Amino acid sequence: MQLSGKHAFVTGGGSGIGLAIAQALADNGAHVTITGRRQQVLDRVATDQITGLAMDVRDESDVRQVMSQAVQAHGPIQICVANAGIAEGRALHKTDMAFWRNIMATNLDGAFLTIREAMNSMVQTDWGRVITVSSIAGVRGLKGASAYTASKHGLIGLTRALSEDYMGKPYTFNALCPGYVDTNIVAQNTTSIAERTGISTDEARNLMIKANRHQRLIAPDEVATAALWLCLPGSQSVNGQSIEIAGGQI
Numbered sequence: 608m609q610l611s612g613k614h615a616f617v618t619g620g621g622s623g624i625g626l627a628i629a630q631a632l633a634d635n636g637a638h639v640t641i642t643g644r645r646q647q648v649l650d651r652v653a654t655d656q657i658t659g660l661a662m663d664v665r666d667e668s669d670v671r672q673v674m675s676q677a678v679q680a681h682g683p684i685q686i687c688v689a690n691a692g693i694a695e696g697r698a699l700h701k702t703d704m705a706f707w708r709n710i711m712a713t714n715l716d717g718a719f720l721t722i723r724e725a726m727n728s729m730v731q732t733d734w735g736r737v738i739t740v741s742s743i744a745g746v747r748g749l750k751g752a753s754a755y756t757a758s759k760h761g762l763i764g765l766t767r768a769l770s771e772d773y774m775g776k777p778y779t780f781n782a783l784c785p786g787y788v789d790t791n792i793v794a795q796n797t798t799s800i801a802e803r804t805g806i807s808t809d810e811a812r813n814l815m816i817k818a819n820r821h822q823r824l825i826a827p828d829e830v831a832t833a834a835l836w837l838c839l840p841g842s843q844s845v846n847g848q849s850i851e852i853a854g855g856q857i
Contacts, residue, residue, distance in 0.1 A: 620688075640660060642659070688834060694752075696799070699753055711761075739763075739781075741763050745762060767847050823854070
């Protein structure tokens, strides 16, 4: 229970990687506020240690209001996990501004707003951890997903810049960069890839499995364990890093 008394805030916490991180933090004593766009999804996973609040990370006023509500209820945010994101691919000539802006608004703008508002209370404390959930697409180009790739590269850049801004202070900023994780996003992309390319869903799923160097999908708990480690004693000198969780060298 090394995180007892800490308030963690996890966006996109109703399922997948976000939920796994929230549960790991709660199991170690933190009270965790999770957010997502559908309250009913959050309610299904809420516990005494996990509170769900509906929030759209693309909406600045909503982010401000909900995060203020969370601070009033559970104290300063000392662990901020900017996890909310969407993963969709589209060929360049089919990428219109609406598609581009929605990817950026969710994956990059949403993380910026979440971190900015979290820091308002975190800087009033003597300890804090900010973790962004980027992707292997944040460290290399992902074919057929230029908008997604750009957003995840931007997220790593934001994380690194903030680590410099707060250098020497008791707050760290790190990005997790998973490969393909066994979540609903992979299931959705399996269908999308199959429809776009004309291959079977099994073949589409195998494309993602083979993209991970160890030839299997990553479990959400593997990403959650890395996030938890960044919040525990002994990790305080890990700052401004992009940590690849992909089964091998990229």
